[in-house]
Amino acid sequence: MSSNHGENPALPALLDSEQTVSQFLDEIDDGYFEADLHGRFMFVNEALTRMTGFSRAELLDPQSNHFSTYLDASTAARLKEFITAMCQNGRAIRSVDLPLWCRDGVTRHLDVSISLIRDAYGHGQGYRGFLRDMTEQRQLEKALRTSIQQLSMLQQVDSELSRYLDPNAILSVGLNAAMAISRADLGLIAMLEESGLHIVRSIGFGGSDQGRTLNLNEGIIGRALRTGRAQFCADVSRDPDYVADVGGMEANIVAPLTARDRVIGVLNLETTRGVRFSAEVYEFIQLLTARLAISLDNAVLLRTTQEQLSALQKLYAHVTDLEHLKTDMIRIAAHDMRGPLSVIASYVDLLRGDLNGSLDEAQQGYFDAITRGLDRLMRLSTDVLSLERIHARREKPSESVRFDQLVRDVVEQFKPEAEQRGVLFRSSVSRTPVFVVGEASELSEAISNLLTNALKYTPGGGKVFVQMIAEVDKVRCEVHDTGFGIPESEQARLFQPFYRVKTHDTAAISGTGLGLHLVKNIVERHDGAVYFESQPGTGSMFGFTLPLAPVAGRVDSSAQACAS
Numbered sequence: 001m002s003s004n005h006g007e008n009p010a011l012p013a014l015l016d017s018e019q020t021v022s023q024f025l026d027e028i029d030d031g032y033f034e035a036d037l038h039g040r041f042m043f044v045n046e047a048l049t050r051m052t053g054f055s056r057a058e059l060l061d062p063q064s065n066h067f068s069t070y071l072d073a074s075t076a077a078r079l080k081e082f083i084t085a086m087c088q089n090g091r092a093i094r095s096v097d098l099p100l101w102c103r104d105g106v107t108r109h110l111d112v113s114i115s116l117i118r119d120a121y122g123h124g125q126g127y128r129g130f131l132r133d134m135t136e137q138r139q140l141e142k143a144l145r146t147s148i149q150q151l152s153m154l155q156q157v158d159s160e161l162s163r164y165l166d167p168n169a170i171l172s173v174g175l176n177a178a179m180a181i182s183r184a185d186l187g188l189i190a191m192l193e194e195s196g197l198h199i200v201r202s203i204g205f206g207g208s209d210q211g212r213t214l215n216l217n218e219g220i221i222g223r224a225l226r227t228g229r230a231q232f233c234a235d236v237s238r239d240p241d242y243v244a245d246v247g248g249m250e251a252n253i254v255a256p257l258t259a260r261d262r263v264i265g266v267l268n269l270e271t272t273r274g275v276r277f278s279a280e281v282y283e284f285i286q287l288l289t290a291r292l293a294i295s296l297d298n299a300v301l302l303r304t305t306q307e308q309l310s311a312l313q314k315l316y317a318h319v320t321d322l323e324h325l326k327t328d329m330i331r332i333a334a335h336d337m338r339g340p341l342s343v344i345a346s347y348v349d350l351l352r353g354d355l356n357g358s359l360d361e362a363q364q365g366y367f368d369a370i371t372r373g374l375d376r377l378m379r380l381s382t383d384v385l386s387l388e389r390i391h392a393r394r395e396k397p398s399e400s401v402r403f404d405q406l407v408r409d410v411v412e413q414f415k416p417e418a419e420q421r422g423v424l425f426r427s428s429v430s431r432t433p434v435f436v437v438g439e440a441s442e443l444s445e446a447i448s449n450l451l452t453n454a455l456k457y458t459p460g461g462g463k464v465f466v467q468m469i470a471e472v473d474k475v476r477c478e479v480h481d482t483g484f485g486i487p488e489s490e491q492a493r494l495f496q497p498f499y500r501v502k503t504h505d506t507a508a509i510s511g512t513g514l515g516l517h518l519v520k521n522i523v524e525r526h527d528g529a530v531y532f533e534s535q536p537g538t539g540s541m542f543g544f545t546l547p548l549a550p551v552a553g554r555v556d557s558s559a560q561a562c563a564s
C-alpha cells in the first residue's frame, strides 16, 4: 500500500507484506479504503474506483479526497457522527447503508463497515472501510416490494370485485381502483354493444359522459380495439392518434377488456403528469383490466341467465295453466260424452231391432258404421277417464291381489274375441298362488290393453300367447303375438299418449294411442316396469314385471306352469 500512502509517514506499516496485501485488495470485488482521522482518503482499491467511476488519482487528490465530497450533506453528517462515536468508543461501524454519488450521476447504495486503524499504543490513527455495492440488490428488493404491493392491491380489488354480481357495481369498483392506482386525472370505461362503443362510467370529464358513443376507429382507444392490445402513450403530444377530450393531458393508457377471447369494452386513463404512469402502473392496469373483464362478463352472464330463467318460469307457469285447462276440458268432454253416447247407442239398438228384416245390405252397413263409431267414442272416453283416475291418485295401491287368478280371468274374457278374429289363443299361468300388492281393476285393465293390442294387430291365422312367470322376488306377465310388429324407428315413442304407429298394415285399424301409455302408468304406479320386443313382419312381445307381495307372495320359482 506504499504506492498510495507512502507519502504519509504518520501511518505505520500495517501488515508485514504490504505488496501482497495491496494486490489482494485490488483483486476483491468489494471496495476498500483507508482514511486519516480527518476523513481524507489515503488508500483506495481497484473495486472502489470501479464502483464510483472516479480514478485512484481523483479519489486521492488532496482537493477532492475527503469522503464528504461523494456523499450528500445529510449522509456525510450521519457518517461523521458514526466516526466520532467510533473514535470515542473504539467500536467498529458495521453494515451501514450509504447512498454514494458516482461519476455517472447515479447514486449507488453501498453497505459500509468501518474500523479504526490504531498505532502500536492503541491510539486511533485513521480508519479503514469495506464497501459492498448493494444497488442491484436494492433494486431487486424494490421491485419485489412493488410486486408484493401490486399483488396485495390486486387481491383487494379482486375481493371487492367478487363481492358484487351487479355489472354497475363492478364497473364502479373497477374504475375507482384504476384511478386510485394510476393517480389518473381522467378515466372512463366504455362497453362494446351492438349499437357501438358506449361510455358506461367516467370520472374527471366534468358533466356526465354516461351513454356517450365513441367512434370505434378513432384515437388510441380505436387502436387498442383494433389490435386487441393495451396501449401506453407516455407523451400524447407525439401520438398522432391521440384525440383530446380535455386539454392539458400528458400521458394515456388504454386497456381493452377481454373476456372469453372477445373484446367487451375498454378502459381509458389520462394524466396531466406523465411520471405517474410508470411501467409498473401500466403493467398493473393490464392485470386489473383482465380481472375486471372477467367479473363483468360473469355478472352479465348471470344477469342474462336470470332473465332467461324468469322468462322460462313464466312460460312454464303458462304451459302448466294450459295443461290444466286441457286436462279439465278433456275430462269434462270424456265424462259428459258418456251420457249422450249411451242414449244414441240404445236408440240405435232399438231402431235396428224395429227395422230388423226390412234393412237392405247397404243400410245394415250404415248401422254397423254407427255402432263402430259409438264403440270408438266409448273406448276413448273410458281410456281418458282411466288415465285421469290414475293420474289423480296420490296414495299407492295397497290391496293384496291374487295375480295368477287375475291373469286367468282376463284371458278368459278375451277368448271369444280371439275366436271371432280367427287367432289361435293360448296361455301359460302358474296354478301356485302368486300375490302382488296393488289394485285389481287397474292391473286387469293393463293386461286387457296388452291383449287388445295383440289381437288387434295380429291378422287372422296368427297366434297370441299369454304367459305368467313367477320369479324369486317378482312376477312377469307377457303377451306374445305373431302380428305385424313395429318398425324400430317407431319404437321409442310407443308409450307416449296419443302416439300411434303408422304403417301400411295398421293404417286401417282404429285406436286412440292411449292404451300403452295407460299400461305404463298403471305398472309404474305398482312399482313395476314395462318392456317389449318387436320385429316387423314377425311379431311382438309386450310384458311387465311386478314386485311380489312381501311374504304371502313368495313362491317357488320352479312351481309348475299350467297351460291351457
Ligand code: ATP
Pocket: 379, 383, 449, 453, 454, 457, 458, 481, 483, 484, 485, 486, 494, 499, 500, 501, 502, 506, 510, 511, 512, 513, 514, 515, 516, 517, 540, 542
Ligand atoms: P288404444 O288407445 O285404443 O289402445 P292404440 O292401440 O292405437 O289405441 P296403444 O295401445 O297405445 O294405442 O298402442 C300404440 C301403438 O303401438 C298402436 O297404434 C300400434 O301401432 C302399436 N302397437 C301396440 N301394440 C302392438 C302390437 N302388439 N303389435 C303391433 N303394434 C302394436
Ligand code: MG
Pocket: 449, 452, 453, 511, 514, 515, 516
Ligand atoms: Mg291399444
